[in-house]
Amino acid sequence: MCTGRREGAPRWPQTPAAPSADRGGCVTILSSERESALHTPFKEYDPPETDQVAPVTRSAGPVAVSSGRGKQQVVTAILVVAPLLGVVAAAMGVISPRITILDVILAVAFYAVSGHGLTAGFHRMFTHRSFKAARWVKITLAVAGSLGMEGSVISWVANHRRHHAYTDRKGDPHSPYEYGNGMWNQIRGAMHAHVGWLFQAQPTEEARWAPDLVKDKDLAAISRMFPFLGIASLGLPMLIGWAVTRTWAGALGGLIWGGLIRVFVLHHATFSVNSVCHLWGRRPFTTRVEDRSTNFAPLAVLAMGENWHNLHHSCPTLARHGVDRHQLDSTARLIWILQRAGAVWDVKWPVAEILDRRRNTVAACVPS
Numbered sequence: 001m002c003t004g005r006r007e008g009a010p011r012w013p014q015t016p017a018a019p020s021a022d023r024g025g026c027v028t029i030l031s032s033e034r035e036s037a038l039h040t041p042f043k044e045y046d047p048p049e050t051d052q053v054a055p056v057t058r059s060a061g062p063v064a065v066s067s068g069r070g071k072q073q074v075v076t077a078i079l080v081v082a083p084l085l086g087v088v089a090a091a092m093g094v095i096s097p098r099i100t101i102l103d104v105i106l107a108v109a110f111y112a113v114s115g116h117g118l119t120a121g122f123h124r125m126f127t128h129r130s131f132k133a134a135r136w137v138k139i140t141l142a143v144a145g146s147l148g149m150e151g152s153v154i155s156w157v158a159n160h161r162r163h164h165a166y167t168d169r170k171g172d173p174h175s176p177y178e179y180g181n182g183m184w185n186q187i188r189g190a191m192h193a194h195v196g197w198l199f200q201a202q203p204t205e206e207a208r209w210a211p212d213l214v215k216d217k218d219l220a221a222i223s224r225m226f227p228f229l230g231i232a233s234l235g236l237p238m239l240i241g242w243a244v245t246r247t248w249a250g251a252l253g254g255l256i257w258g259g260l261i262r263v264f265v266l267h268h269a270t271f272s273v274n275s276v277c278h279l280w281g282r283r284p285f286t287t288r289v290e291d292r293s294t295n296f297a298p299l300a301v302l303a304m305g306e307n308w309h310n311l312h313h314s315c316p317t318l319a320r321h322g323v324d325r326h327q328l329d330s331t332a333r334l335i336w337i338l339q340r341a342g343a344v345w346d347v348k349w350p351v352a353e354i355l356d357r358r359r360n361t362v363a364a365c366v367p368s
């Protein structure tokens, strides 16, 4: 069980029992900061629990920077469409006709690094403060997540905090229920949640939704470097492909498989959490009334545990989303390893008894 800073990582995969003093969150809190940690970050960002939603701007795309709308949409289009072109080119055998072992290694390695940068870094650490980390871990996760080419760390966090604050209500940047119920509206909503919202480029205010990150010099600098990190995300596998094979075919293989196709799959795994994991699947945990988040098991490997999305919406600050038996959550495993190594601490692990209080008594599915 977690009992203090930099020590006591829980045994895996059992969910630790609740400490006697725990007062009803979903977490074991580990230090003198227990009190505030129980409620952050959402105390600061939650709107009132009523239908009276505060006025907000529509969300920005993955490149939610403070530049003009046209420029944002062009950059967003490049980020979304370029990987698709790589997939098409590979499928047609135009550029890289033969996949090699090196291509596969580059694709898997860059997927794991950039993907866990997004899930452990952008999502669980920077958005939800599920754990605290050494500075080198913070910087590594922020850089790794930026290689996922889903926008700068600050804009990503700002959008995601808005999603939690207004889940499936007016103000949610990417709810599949944006256009209401009914088959046609749901199809439109699914497309909006999956990719359409990225092009509705009016920025989420970073100073309002991510003031803690804006003040962090390291994260602000990494956010500004996002365009260069995006180029590096494609250039590095290309460079490695060339360095290993000393051929242009090797370089192109690295670019296509380790770069474009890897980004394409990662993007659509993430996008599916926004769309699929609010449309189809099981709802074993209670959430707000409007919240339609689901657990969708088939995405577990590609989404690195983010697919246990109903649990996540029920207990947003938990470091582990796959809390039940056989629920793969490679992100939680990474956090656990880092905790064992002393690189992260104050990890908010689930508590079995408290989780049980948040379980729906009747198995629920979406749509109901």
Ligand SMILES: [Zn+2]
Pocket (backbone or CB within 6 Å): 163, 167, 273, 274, 278, 293, 309, 313
């Ligand atoms: Zn969600």
Ligand SMILES: [Zn+2]
Pocket (backbone or CB within 6 Å): 123, 127, 128, 160, 164, 312, 316
């Ligand atoms: Zn979240």
